[in-house]
Amino acid sequence: MPIHEKSLIRPENLREQDELVIDGVDVSGHWSTFIETRAVTDYNEAMQDEIAALAGGENIHRCWQCGSCTNACTVHAVNPDFNPRYWIYLIRLGMEDELVRDKDIIWQCVSCNKCTDACPRDVVPEAVMKATAHWLELKGHVDKKPSTHFDEGFSAQVIETGKIEDGLVVRDFFKRMGDPFRPFKEPYLVAMITGIAKRAPIGYLLKMGLALVVRPRTRGWAPARKGIEEYIREVDAKDRKALGLPAEGGH
Amino acid sequence: MEKDLKKVAYYPGCALEGTGYAYNKSTKAVAKELGLDLVEVENWNCCGAMEVKNIDPEIETYLSARVLSQTEKMGFDKVMAPCNGCYHNLKKAEHDLTHDAHSVEVNDRLSKKAGHKTYEAGKVETLHALDWLMRAVGEEEISRRVRKSLSGIKVANYYGCMYTRPRRIFPEKDKGPGTESTANPHFMDDLLAAAGAENVAFPLKTACCGGAHTLSDSDTSTKLCLNILTAAEASGADVIATECPTCHTGLEMHQIRAEKVMGRKTKVKIMHFTQLLGLALGLSSRKVGVNDNFSDSRGFVKERGLG
Numbered sequence: 001m002p003i004h005e006k007s008l009i010r011p012e013n014l015r016e017q018d019e020l021v022i023d024g025v026d027v028s029g030h031w032s033t034f035i036e037t038r039a040v041t042d043y044n045e046a047m048q049d050e051i052a053a054l055a056g057g058e059n060i061h062r063c064w065q066c067g068s069c070t071n072a073c074t075v076h077a078v079n080p081d082f083n084p085r086y087w088i089y090l091i092r093l094g095m096e097d098e099l100v101r102d103k104d105i106i107w108q109c110v111s112c113n114k115c116t117d118a119c120p121r122d123v124v125p126e127a128v129m130k131a132t133a134h135w136l137e138l139k140g141h142v143d144k145k146p147s148t149h150f151d152e153g154f155s156a157q158v159i160e161t162g163k164i165e166d167g168l169v170v171r172d173f174f175k176r177m178g179d180p181f182r183p184f185k186e187p188y189l190v191a192m193i194t195g196i197a198k199r200a201p202i203g204y205l206l207k208m209g210l211a212l213v214v215r216p217r218t219r220g221w222a223p224a225r226k227g228i229e230e231y232i233r234e235v236d237a238k239d240r241k242a243l244g245l246p247a248e249g250g251h
Numbered sequence: 252m253e254k255d256l257k258k259v260a261y262y263p264g265c266a267l268e269g270t271g272y273a274y275n276k277s278t279k280a281v282a283k284e285l286g287l288d289l290v291e292v293e294n295w296n297c298c299g300a301m302e303v304k305n306i307d308p309e310i311e312t313y314l315s316a317r318v319l320s321q322t323e324k325m326g327f328d329k330v331m332a333p334c335n336g337c338y339h340n341l342k343k344a345e346h347d348l349t350h351d352a353h354s355v356e357v358n359d360r361l362s363k364k365a366g367h368k369t370y371e372a373g374k375v376e377t378l379h380a381l382d383w384l385m386r387a388v389g390e391e392e393i394s395r396r397v398r399k400s401l402s403g404i405k406v407a408n409y410y411g412c413m414y415t416r417p418r419r420i421f422p423e424k425d426k427g428p429g430t431e432s433t434a435n436p437h438f439m440d441d442l443l444a445a446a447g448a449e450n451v452a453f454p455l456k457t458a459c460c461g462g463a464h465t466l467s468d469s470d471t472s473t474k475l476c477l478n479i480l481t482a483a484e485a486s487g488a489d490v491i492a493t494e495c496p497t498c499h500t501g502l503e504m505h506q507i508r509a510e511k512v513m514g515r516k517t518k519v520k521i522m523h524f525t526q527l528l529g530l531a532l533g534l535s536s537r538k539v540g541v542n543d544n545f546s547d548s549r550g551f552v553k554e555r556g557l558g
């Protein structure tokens with residue numbers, strides 16, 4: 001088992017020695033913190049191929065572990081546990097259990113593409129992060145994350161009418177998250193809305209109000225919608241097959 | 252200056268019809284004032300924004316390609332999109348339809364199903380409001396047209412992610428003098444400097460505001476926005492100039508949220524660059540939609556003798 005960066009050594013893999021003497025030398029205390037030797041036998045050899053089969057994961061095999069992606073990463077800067085290079089390493093080795101430990105933060109990639117520009121191997125780590133987050137959900141390792149609820153609600157509107165309406169996107173998101181009234185409970189959202197309601201010219205407010213009633217839509221959109229829905233069903237079936245999952249299930 | 256850019260197709264996109272209302276208004280007002288003609292793309296659709304690609308990237312490519320197809324149908328070979336997200340997606344579609352056979356195939360299939368002409372790469376050039384104004388008007392002309400100089404106003408120019416990343420979808424950038432830089436973009440600095448503004452050295456020009464997760468992971472977004480706001484203040488800026496409706500609303504919303512949730516108050520103003528430019532051209536505060544911003548810049552604009 002290779003030793004990862006110090007910050008990545010998990011507490012359960014460390015062993016503190018209160019009293020340990022080796023060759024007559026006392027190595028207890030600070031120096032006696034060892035990583036427990038262990039043999040990894042439960043590699044998931046299919047993991048890299050599965051993630052590579054999902055949209056965005058195609059280039060994962062190209063990674064040579066330089067770490068430029070993590071170094072450039074926006075989310076890594078606010079949370080050092082967010083580490084694209086490390087996750088790509090685990091996926092390529094097939095260390096599923098280790099990857100799954102970070103299941104609740106991988107979705108937090110903000111798609112800033114700093115990694116994409118930093119990567120010397122054209123891995124497109126941003127897309128790999130999305131494929132990995134998708135894989136975790138498809139495999140049932142996690143429930144749908146807030147970003148998935150947001151993406152699905154947003155995309156459903158686009159697919160249905162060709163356009164989105166901001167207010168509806170916000171309300172639909174909180175509804176999907178099981179808290180439809182949250183916009184009215186969040187002081188900052190309330191402050192934003194009341195602030196603008198006080199200042200904005202009546203024309204603007206009327207336009208906003210109207211958009212809530214008459215949803216914006218692209219004319220003659222129905223055939224496009226049908227084509228897109230059909231395509232999504234195909235991709236879905238292909239993804240599920242690649243992951244060895246039963247045929248049904250939503251995207 | 253490029254004459255054929257005086258009249259271009261205009262793709263406002265969904266955000267400019269919603270939270271980016273003031274950006275739309277000020278962009279049109281500036282265009283009108285400068286004698287430029289924006290012809291809205293007929294019956295347009297959403298470009299896919301930052302969300303549809305996470306359902307499937309090829310659908311996003313198709314959505315953007317349909318906008319380009321509509322543009323072509325109207326007889327235009329240039330489309331201007333002021334929203335970073337739209338601009339990015341149209342550029343990405345152009346890139347993928349040039350280099351990726353699978354994208355070409357899916358786009359063709361979906362276009363046929365939808366019953367319109369398949370867009371083929373190379374037919375339409377996508378411009379951002381920034382490169383459009385640089386090329387169609389230029390700094391000299393802007394300087395000549397200024398009626399209320401922005402002199403003494405310290406501006407932090409904030410470009411966000413999608414105007415420059417990923418680099419590969421912007422083949423025209425990084426081509427030396429006169430072209431835009433992806434590492435250190437400057438077109439907004441150049442235009443506002445031409446209008447008299449004093450641009451501050453702002454290290455977070457292309458930092459991310461967390462816009463993709465502004466609601467789904469608000470804590471991360473607030474931290475990222477707060478970095479940008481405090482860095483702008485530390486650089487001595489009075490105002491952050493934006494060129495993307497998502498970044499703009501994100502900064503406004505998280506400026507309020509940082510104060511309400513984290514007790515971190517920042518005072519720097521947030522305005523669309525077209526609002527500042529419009530004010531410099533002598534347009535009224537109302538005409539450039541200062542009242543329509545979520546954050547209140549009315550006092551600032553008045554105090555500085557603009558609008």
Ligand code: SF4
Binds near residue numbers: 125
């Ligand atoms: S796109 Fe995601 S993984 Fe890449 S740098 Fe940005 S936040 Fe990090």
Ligand code: SF4
Binds near residue numbers: 085
């Ligand atoms: S930058 Fe690219 S090659 Fe380097 S570790 Fe990240 S994904 Fe791998």
